[in-house]
Amino acid sequence: MSDNITLSQSELIALVNQLVDQKVNARLADVEASLQAIQGTVGTLSENCPEDRATLVVFSGEMDTLFAAFTIAVGAASMGMEVSMFFTFWGLTALRKDKTFSGKTVGEKMVAMMLPNGPHAVPTSRMNMAGMGPLFFKYLMTQRNIESLPNMIALAQELGIKMVACEMSMGVMGVTRAELLDDIDYGGVATYLGDAAKSKITLFV
Amino acid sequence: MSNVDLDCKGLNCPMPIVKISRAMKELQPGVTLTVMASDPSFKADVEAWVRKMNQKLTSFSDVDGIQTAVIEKVS
Numbered sequence: 365m366s367d368n369i370t371l372s373q374s375e376l377i378a379l380v381n382q383l384v385d386q387k388v389n390a391r392l393a394d395v396e397a398s399l400q401a402i403q404g405t406v407g408t409l410s411e412n413c414p415e416d417r418a419t420l421v422v423f424s425g426e427m428d429t430l431f432a433a434f435t436i437a438v439g440a441a442s443m444g445m446e447v448s449m450f451f452t453f454w455g456l457t458a459l460r461k462d463k464t465f466s467g468k469t470v471g472e473k474m475v476a477m478m479l480p481n482g483p484h485a486v487p488t489s490r491m492n493m494a495g496m497g498p499l500f501f502k503y504l505m506t507q508r509n510i511e512s513l514p515n516m517i518a519l520a521q522e523l524g525i526k527m528v529a530c531e532m533s534m535g536v537m538g539v540t541r542a543e544l545l546d547d548i549d550y551g552g553v554a555t556y557l558g559d560a561a562k563s564k565i566t567l568f569v
Numbered sequence: 570m571s572n573v574d575l576d577c578k579g580l581n582c583p584m585p586i587v588k589i590s591r592a593m594k595e596l597q598p599g600v601t602l603t604v605m606a607s608d609p610s611f612k613a614d615v616e617a618w619v620r621k622m623n624q625k626l627t628s629f630s631d632v633d634g635i636q637t638a639v640i641e642k643v644s
Binding site: 435438439441442443444508509510511519523 | 579583584589617618621622
């Protein structure tokens with residue numbers, strides 16, 4: 365019995381506490397490690413999980429196609445979704461508030477001359493009849509108390525729909541930021557894909 | 570139970586759901602919104618809206634094209 369050690373009560377308590385701490389810490393380290401692994405996985409999953417979001421590419425620039433795009437966008441926003449619209453090529457007309465010629469190259473001036481002045485002056489995709497079609501459709505829409513395209517665009521802005529103009533097509537069409545609506549965003553294909561990858565709905569109009 | 574009325578008669582798609590969405594945001598849970606509309610797609614649209622937004626359509630009637638939907642704000 366020579367290796368018997370006599371401990372006072374306080375020493376015994378201290379020793380037990382120390383042993384318990386060691387054990388608990390060892391166990392906790394395991395738990396913390398697996399918790400971190402789980403948090404990492406959840407983070408990756410939620411990053412890749414679709415949000416309640418709709419994304420539209422607006423490529424066309426006619427009254428009817430733009431009207432369809434804005435109706436869907438406004439509807440989605442009213443159904444609680446986050447909505448992003450990306451305007452490229454002919455679709456840029458929807459964002460045009462103004463047309464300028466100064467400071468542009470000859471090619472850009474020619475494109476500017478041929479493009480509509482803005483959403484109030486767009487042709488229809490069918491039955492345009494040298495500009496008679498849009499007038500006729502505007503008349504029919506007023507008769508039936510349907511919102512005009514400019515009103516739908518204003519409504520989309522009011523509802524906080526994110527509108528992004530494609531810089532690359534602005535370059536091709538010679539469109540400057542000064543000619544487009546205020547309070548819009550600018551971006552490229554990655555901007556669209558970033559939002560589209562998180563969307564439940566994505567459309568090309 | 571308190572109720573708020575919303576007149577959407579004469580409005581076309583998508584305006585009724587735009588107005589419903591706006592009006593519902595202002596309501597407290599338990600309050601109902603009575604919507605009157607003449608849009609032919611109103612029934613399908615209001616049903617889809619209620620499902621998507623997790624609200625409750627407590628009644629729907631159609632008298633000669635004038636439709637009345639009562640939506641209860643759940644949350």
